[in-house]
Amino acid sequence: MNKQRGLLIVLSGPSGVGKGTVRKELFTQPNTNYEYSISMTTRAPREGEVDGIDYFFKTKEEFEGLIHAGGLLEHAEFVGNYYGTPLAYVNETLDAGRDVFLEIEVQGAAQIRAKAPDALFIFLAPPSLTALQNRLEGRGTEPADVIAKRVATASQELEMMSLYDYVVENDEVQHACDKINAIIKAEHCRRERVEKRYLSMLKGE
Numbered sequence: 511m512n513k514q515r516g517l518l519i520v521l522s523g524p525s526g527v528g529k530g531t532v533r534k535e536l537f538t539q540p541n542t543n544y545e546y547s548i549s550m551t552t553r554a555p556r557e558g559e560v561d562g563i564d565y566f567f568k569t570k571e572e573f574e575g576l577i578h579a580g581g582l583l584e585h586a587e588f589v590g591n592y593y594g595t596p597l598a599y600v601n602e603t604l605d606a607g608r609d610v611f612l613e614i615e616v617q618g619a620a621q622i623r624a625k626a627p628d629a630l631f632i633f634l635a636p637p638s639l640t641a642l643q644n645r646l647e648g649r650g651t652e653p654a655d656v657i658a659k660r661v662a663t664a665s666q667e668l669e670m671m672s673l674y675d676y677v678v679e680n681d682e683v684q685h686a687c688d689k690i691n692a693i694i695k696a697e698h699c700r701r702e703r704v705e706k707r708y709l710s711m712l713k714g715e
C-alpha cells in the first residue's frame with residue numbers, strides 16, 4: 511500500500527496572539543512529528559531574525575515573481591508586506607508522509623481551505639483584545655502606528671474564528687501547546703478510522 515500522505519496543519523490567528531511563541535515551543539518538544547514550513551516575506555528582518563530560519567526574506571520583485579510562477583501555495587498582504595507559503599516544500603513533505611505545520615494569517619488560511627479542505631485548521635485566540643494589545647506592545651517589535659494597524663486588523667481576523675475546525679485560547683503557552691498536540695493526535699486517529707472503514711468497504715466486509 512502507498513505511504514499515507516501527511517497531514518497539513520494550519521495554525522492561524524491575529525498578530526500578537528502568540529502564534530510564533532506557541533509554534534516555537536511546540537517544536538522544542540520531543541515526539542513532534544511535523545515539519546515547519548518556513549514562509550517567504552517581503553517584511554524586513556527584525557533584530558535577531560535569520561534568513562532561511564525565521565523566514566526567507568525576499569524583495570517585492572522576487573516575491574511577485576514567485577506568485578506569477580505559481581511557486582506559492584497561498585499568499586497574502588498583511589499590513590503592507592507580502593507573506594506566502596512555498597508550494598514545493600509543502601507538497602514534497604506531505605508526499606513523503608510527514609505532516610507540515612503552517613503558521614499563517616487568516617487570508618492565507620482561507621485560500622488553503624479552498625485548495626486543501628482536508629487540512630486541519632486551528633485558530634489561536636487571545637484571552638481578550640486588551641491582552642492582545644498588551645502582548646503586541648510588550649513584544650516591542652513594532653512602532654505604535656503599526657501596532658494600532660495590527661490591533662485594528664485583529665478585530666476582523668477574530669470574526670473568521672468560526673471557519674476553523676478548532677479554537678484554542680492562548681491563555682498560557684504550555685497549555686495551548688498541550689491542546690494543539692491533543693487535537694493533532696485526535697485528527698490522526700479519526701483519519702485512520704475513516705481509512706480503515708473505507709478499505710473494509712472496498713473489500714466488501
Ligand SMILES: Nc1nc2c(ncn2[C@@H]2O[C@H](COP(=O)(O)OP(=O)(O)O)[C@@H](O)[C@H]2O)c(=O)[nH]1
Pocket residue numbers: 523524525526529530549550553584585586588593594595613614615616617618619
Ligand atoms: N498568509 C500568510 N501569512 C503568514 C505567512 N507567514 C507568516 N504569516 C503571518 O503574517 C502575519 C505577520 O507576520 P510577522 O510580520 O512575522 O508578525 P508576527 O507574526 O506578529 O510576529 C502573522 O499573522 C503571521 O502568522 C505565510 O506564509 N502566509
Ligand SMILES: Nc1ncnc2c1ncn2[C@@H]1O[C@H](COP(=O)(O)OP(=O)(O)O)[C@@H](O)[C@H]1O
Pocket residue numbers: 523524525526527528529530531532645646648649680681682683
Ligand atoms: N500565553 C501567553 N501569555 C502571555 N504572553 C504571551 C503568551 N504567548 C505569547 N506571548 C507574548 O506575546 C507577544 C506576541 O507573541 P508572538 O508569538 O510574537 O505572536 P504572533 O506570532 O501571533 O504575532 C510576545 O511578546 C510573546 O512573548
